[in-house]
Amino acid sequence: MDLWNWLEYAAWGLSVAFGLHMAIDWLKTDSSYSEDVLTSSREGELEAMAEEHKVKS
Amino acid sequence: MTDVDITSKTMDGMGPHGTKVGLLRVLGPAHVWALGVGIVLVGEYMGWNFAVGKGGAYAALIACWFAGILYTCVAMIDSEVTSTVASAGGQYTQAKHIIGPLMAFNVGLYLVFAYTMLEAANAITAGYLFSVVASMAGYQAPLDQRPFIILVIMFLAWLNYRGVLATLTFNLVITAFAFIAILVLFLATSGIAGGGIMQHAALFEGHELPYGWIGILAAMHFGLWYYLGIEGTTQAAEEVRSPARALPFGTLAGIMTLLIAATLTWYVSSGVLPWEYLGDGVNGSVAPLFDTARLSGSTALVWLLGFGTLFATLASANGCINDASRAWFAMGRDKYLPGWFGAVHPKYRTPYRSIVFLVPIALIFALGAPLDQVITFSILSGLLGYTFMPLNIILFRRKWPLHSIKRGYEHPFHPVPAITLLTLCGVTFFAVFLGYGTQLVAMIGFYIVVSLWFHFWRYRFVNRGAQFTMPWPKPLGY
Numbered sequence: 001m002d003l004w005n006w007l008e009y010a011a012w013g014l015s016v017a018f019g020l021h022m023a024i025d026w027l028k029t030d031s032s033y034s035e036d037v038l039t040s041s042r043e044g045e046l047e048a049m050a051e052e053h054k055v056k057s
Numbered sequence: 058m059t060d061v062d063i064t065s066k067t068m069d070g071m072g073p074h075g076t077k078v079g080l081l082r083v084l085g086p087a088h089v090w091a092l093g094v095g096i097v098l099v100g101e102y103m104g105w106n107f108a109v110g111k112g113g114a115y116a117a118l119i120a121c122w123f124a125g126i127l128y129t130c131v132a133m134i135d136s137e138v139t140s141t142v143a144s145a146g147g148q149y150t151q152a153k154h155i156i157g158p159l160m161a162f163n164v165g166l167y168l169v170f171a172y173t174m175l176e177a178a179n180a181i182t183a184g185y186l187f188s189v190v191a192s193m194a195g196y197q198a199p200l201d202q203r204p205f206i207i208l209v210i211m212f213l214a215w216l217n218y219r220g221v222l223a224t225l226t227f228n229l230v231i232t233a234f235a236f237i238a239i240l241v242l243f244l245a246t247s248g249i250a251g252g253g254i255m256q257h258a259a260l261f262e263g264h265e266l267p268y269g270w271i272g273i274l275a276a277m278h279f280g281l282w283y284y285l286g287i288e289g290t291t292q293a294a295e296e297v298r299s300p301a302r303a304l305p306f307g308t309l310a311g312i313m314t315l316l317i318a319a320t321l322t323w324y325v326s327s328g329v330l331p332w333e334y335l336g337d338g339v340n341g342s343v344a345p346l347f348d349t350a351r352l353s354g355s356t357a358l359v360w361l362l363g364f365g366t367l368f369a370t371l372a373s374a375n376g377c378i379n380d381a382s383r384a385w386f387a388m389g390r391d392k393y394l395p396g397w398f399g400a401v402h403p404k405y406r407t408p409y410r411s412i413v414f415l416v417p418i419a420l421i422f423a424l425g426a427p428l429d430q431v432i433t434f435s436i437l438s439g440l441l442g443y444t445f446m447p448l449n450i451i452l453f454r455r456k457w458p459l460h461s462i463k464r465g466y467e468h469p470f471h472p473v474p475a476i477t478l479l480t481l482c483g484v485t486f487f488a489v490f491l492g493y494g495t496q497l498v499a500m501i502g503f504y505i506v507v508s509l510w511f512h513f514w515r516y517r518f519v520n521r522g523a524q525f526t527m528p529w530p531k532p533l534g535y
Binding site: 002003004008009011012014015018019021022023025026029033035036037038039040041042043 | 076077078079080144145150191194196198200201204205207208211212214215218295390396397399400401402403404409410412413416526527
């Protein structure tokens with residue numbers, strides 16, 4: 001079999017490996033942490049503004 | 058204000074307002090540069106030359122510089138607004154704060170479609186490049202490109218999943234390589250270092266403007282390819298250590314890099330390749346810089362530009378995954394989409410669900426749609442986004458004048474850049490209409506339909522109070 005046939009198989013294999021790694025880690029993460037923690041992210045703030053500005057009511 | 062100090066060294070990345078797991082602030086200006094230039098530079102390696110086919114070499118140069126003005130306006134406006142709205146989602150978040158929910162929803166979709174389509178187009182191109190290498194290496198049978206297309210998407214998605222620092226450091230290395238390759242090609246072929254092979258006068262004689270001034274207008278459509286994607290730097294806003302400094306610095310350094318790269322690319326390619334060949338990106342010169350290297354007779358240049366082409370393609374796909382996932386994540390976080398997408402990985406600190414969710418969509422387009430249609434969909438989404446920007450900055454300056462909010466960067470000559478950008482967008486819409494009128498109308502129809510869906514259904518789920526967490530004063534006049 002030609003080198004390029006091997007490379008084709010290697011590409012298929014690596015693609016499956018990367019996909020499986022993400023899928024397994026995803027399931028493991030979702031089962032290890034509560035949804036409240038995972039989705040607790042809120043918008044960031046700029047430190048310069050956080051230091052210098054106050055919210056005006 | 059905020060009960061958590063996000064600049065704290067002991068709680069790095071912990072955001073305000075009860076964030077337990079947030080995106081990690083680890084990036085610097087070089088990563089911002091790599092994100093913006095990385096997405097775009099593939100347009101120098103291939104694609105821009107369709108502009109030559111539309112109007113000749115001079116038309117492509119004029120389009121290059123007019124599109125350069127358009128994107129310089131984009132970079133300046135983005136730098137000012139994003140240095141203030143330092144949050145993932147980029148222009149989506151800007152629209153949410155400055156204009157309103159419906160605009161934000163549309164801009165968010167423009168971003169996700171533009172980047173996901175571009176990612177798919179890059180994967181198709183990478184597959185094609187592998188087949189060219191196989192053919193040059195003497196492989197007789199046609200190479201099955203599918204495993205290589207899938208590998209590019211899966212590998213880069215995996216890299217993005219594992220962390221933003223490694224992802225954009227990888228982008229920095231391969232983007233710098235691709236940019237230096239263009240500089241080396243220019244030095245080696247222009248006569249500055251070694252013998253020059255440029256034949257501009259001979260190649261242009263009698264073909265200065267083969268289709269007249271309308272050719273220049275038509276060339277504007279593909280003039281965008283020199284710079285399409287530089288606005289993606291804004292998506293890093295929530296992950297840079299110092300948004301006020303890093304975002305304007307990285308974005309403006311990026312557009313300067315691209316103006317140099319675009320002009321040099323035009324110069325070396327049009328000085329070696331006849332315009333009829335150069336302008337046919339399908340049956341003629343698919344990768345003009347690589348073709349120029351081949352005509353130089355230098356094996357080292359051929360290898361250098363060959364790797365430059367591949368690296369530029371990978372950098373673009375990589376940056377697109379980063380940006381599309383941040384936009385999707387930000388929309389999920391605000392409940393514009395299901396809140397499930399707003400999750401952050403507790404270990405890698407990336408929007409992992411958004412990254413994984415967009416993988417099959419990119420694969421479907423990469424494996425099942427023709428390249429030109431995929432790219433056109435991407436360009437049109439980008440163009441709609443650029444049209445939003447001048448309106449955005451005008452409203453931003455009106456509602457929050459310079460004295461009311463401290464900016465990391467204040468762009469000069471306002472409102473000239475906004476008016477220039479709006480005018481050039483109008484010209485480009487007309488140019489796109491000349492070549493892809495049906496797609497343009499279909500796309501606008503699509504966005505009208507999804508806007509109706511958002512207005513009459515989805516908006517009821519939006520978390521209206523919790524999404525405005527910036528410590529801004531009330532807008533002027535409210």
